[in-house]
Every structure is written in structure tokens, then in C-alpha cells.
Amino acid sequence: MAERISDAEHAVMEVLWDHAPLDAQNIYDRLSGSQSWTLATVKTLLSRLVSKDALVTQAQGRKFLYRPAIERTAYVAGESHRFVDRLFGGKLSPLVAQFAESEKLSPEDIAEIEALLQELKK
Amino acid sequence: MAERISDAEHAVMEVLWDHAPLDAQNIYDRLSGSQSWTLATVKTLLSRLVSKDALVTQAQGRKFLYRPAIERTAYVAGESHRFVDRLFGGKLSPLVAQFAESEKLSPEDIAEIEALLQELKK
DNA sequence: GGCGTACGATTACATTTGTAGTCATACGGG
DNA sequence: CCCGTATGACTACAAATGTAATCGTACGCC
Numbered sequence: 001m002a003e004r005i006s007d008a009e010h011a012v013m014e015v016l017w018d019h020a021p022l023d024a025q026n027i028y029d030r031l032s033g034s035q036s037w038t039l040a041t042v043k044t045l046l047s048r049l050v051s052k053d054a055l056v057t058q059a060q061g062r063k064f065l066y067r068p069a070i071e072r073t074a075y076v077a078g079e080s081h082r083f084v085d086r087l088f089g090g091k092l093s094p095l096v097a098q099f100a101e102s103e104k105l106s107p108e109d110i111a112e113i114e115a116l117l118q119e120l121k122k
Numbered sequence: 123m124a125e126r127i128s129d130a131e132h133a134v135m136e137v138l139w140d141h142a143p144l145d146a147q148n149i150y151d152r153l154s155g156s157q158s159w160t161l162a163t164v165k166t167l168l169s170r171l172v173s174k175d176a177l178v179t180q181a182q183g184r185k186f187l188y189r190p191a192i193e194r195t196a197y198v199a200g201e202s203h204r205f206v207d208r209l210f211g212g213k214l215s216p217l218v219a220q221f222a223e224s225e226k227l228s229p230e231d232i233a234e235i236e237a238l239l240q241e242l243k244k
Numbered sequence: 245g246g247c248g249t250a251c252g253a254t255t256a257c258a259t260t261t262g263t264a265g266t267c268a269t270a271c272g273g274g
Numbered sequence: 275c276c277c278g279t280a281t282g283a284c285t286a287c288a289a290a291t292g293t294a295a296t297c298g299t300a301c302g303c304c
Contacts, residue, residue, distance in 0.1 A: 006261055010208070024281075040264050043282070048261090062270060063281060076209055077224050080217060083205050086132070087198055092221050093234035095202060099214050100238050102199050110239050112215035116222050117232050128291055146251080162294050165252070170291090184300060185251060 003052035012045045017072040021065035125174035134167045139194040143187035
């Protein structure tokens with residue numbers, strides 16, 4: 001379990017986290033905007049996600065409805081910690097510093113983060 | 123250029139960002155603590171990094187000294203943006219929120235981030 | 245000066261990933 | 275009741291990755 005989800009697979013997961021359950025055709029349709037995969041490719045990704053226990057299926061007539069078997073929050077938490085561990089020794093502040101230096105922080109972003117921290121201190 | 127650096131390769135880069143320039147044997151020694159690769163494996167990773175233009179070499183007698191061809195800050199910036207784009211739609215605050223919720227923020231971390239933001243607002 | 249040896253270079257090979265084509269089959273329309 | 279077709283399963287295959295062995299060679303020791 002907790003098999004690694006690849007980038008392409010992740011794109012499929014995002015669609016399902018947003019609108020599960022969906023059948024393959026539907027997932028393909030929703031991905032068409034961002035990716036130029038064929039339906040066959042999407043089906044391969046779906047199969048792999050099922051065997052990785054990241055998706056579960058439910059038969060609906062002769063097709064499947066797919067839905068996530070893991071919460072997006074859990075996935076994101078795992079990925080985030082892995083990432084911050086790898087690049088910043090597990091500490092979040094250097095990442096923030098990094099964003100600060102590269103001018104990628106909007107005033108709203110700053111305000112939101114401050115609000116979050118205020119919340120934490122209470 | 124800007125070829126993708128894999129996880130294993132990244133571990134090698136970290137050693138060199140810390141103590142460049144080093145020869146293969148030395149890099150291998152320093153990696154022994156964290157990884158159980160053979161010297162041959164480390165040499166393969168070094169070659170791949172050189173062909174990806176992530177490292178440059180300098181002959182020293184009949185061996186090479188390796189040193190990074192890209193700054194760690196540049197690499198980290200790229201990876202961070204890619205990551206935040208992929209998982210948080212490019213906004214940093216949800217990542218902070220995520221860390222906040224999973225209780226992975228130490229008081230010192232919070233203080234450091236606040237200081238950073240204060241700095242930014244000036 | 246021949247030889248072992250320490251290097252980088254080359255080759256190897258399994259697994260994962262990206263991308264897609266083909267196959268078997270069950271269902272619905274005529 | 276047969277047939278086309280939509281669907282999941284299976285197969286394909288190149289590139290990247292993880293991991294390592296082997297090869298050719300130049301250098302320094304005896």
C-alpha cells in the first residue's frame with residue numbers, strides 16, 4: 001500500500017478528487033482540457049491506480065465508476081512532508097523564505113499565511 | 123538544459139552542494155552514511171548528472187573533481203514552484219495550512235516564518 | 245619496464261512511467 | 275437472435291531510473 005503515484009496518475013486523481021465517482025469516458029472528457037491523452041491512455045492510468053490501491057471501482061452496468069481510495073488531504077500531506085524533508089530538512093520556513101526571495105508571494109498570500117499563524121498561536 | 127534530476131541523483135547533488143569539489147571516491151564515502159550504493163552506482167549517477175549538465179568536471183591528474191553547474195537555490199526554487207503549482211495551484215498558503223493542520227509546525231518555525239513575512243512587508 | 249590497480253567509460257538489466265494499440269466480451273438496438 | 279460497439283483487460287514499447295558489473299587504460303611501484 002501507499003504505492004507511489006506518478007505525475008500522470010496524479011492528474012487523474014485530481015479529477016476524481018473533484019468529481020468522484022466517474023466512469024472512464026467521463027474522466028477522459030474532463031482531462032481533455034489539460035492533457036492530450038487518448039482514452040486508452042487514461043484507462044491505463046486508471047488500471048494502474050486501481051492496482052496501487054489509490055482508486056476503488058464500483059460496477060455500474062458493464063462499466064466501472066472510479067472513486068479515490070485515499071483522501072486528497074492525506075496524499076497532499078504525505079507529498080508535502082516528503083518534499084519538505086528532501087529539500088529543506090523538514091523545516092517549512094526555508095521554503096517560505098525561498099518563495100519570499102523569488103517574489104512569488106502576493107500580498108494576499110502573505111495575509112493568508114499570517115492569519116493562519118495567528119490562528120495557530122491561539 | 124534543465125534536465126530533470128532524479129531522486130538518487132539529487133542525493134549526490136546535495137553532497138556536492140555541501141562540499142564541492144570532490145572526486146568520486148570522496149562522494150561515495152560521504153554518501154555511505156545515508157545510502158548503501160556501491161561505488162559503481164555513484165559513478166553512474168555522476169556520469170548522468172554530467173550529461174544532464176548538472177555537474178561539471180575538472181581533471182585532477184587521472185581523476186575528476188566534480189562540482190555543481192547549477193546553484194542549489196536555483197534548483198530548489200524550480201522544484202518548489204513546480205511542487206506548489208502541482209499540488210496547491212501555485213499558492214503557498216494552502217501548503218502552510220496543510221502543515222499547520224498536521225501539527226508539523228514548531229513554535230520556532232512559526233516565529234521564523236512570521237519574521238520573514240514582516241521583512242517582506244517593509 | 246612490466247604489472248597490478250585505481251579510474252572513468254561502457255554495458256547491463258530490471259522496474260517504473262508515459263503513451264497507446266489490440267483483444268475479448270457483454271449489452272442494447274434492430 | 276445476431277451484430278456492432280463500447281468497455282475493461284491485456285499487450286506493447288520507448289525512455290527514465292535504480293542499481294551494478296565489466297572493460298580499457300594510464301600511473302605508479304618494484
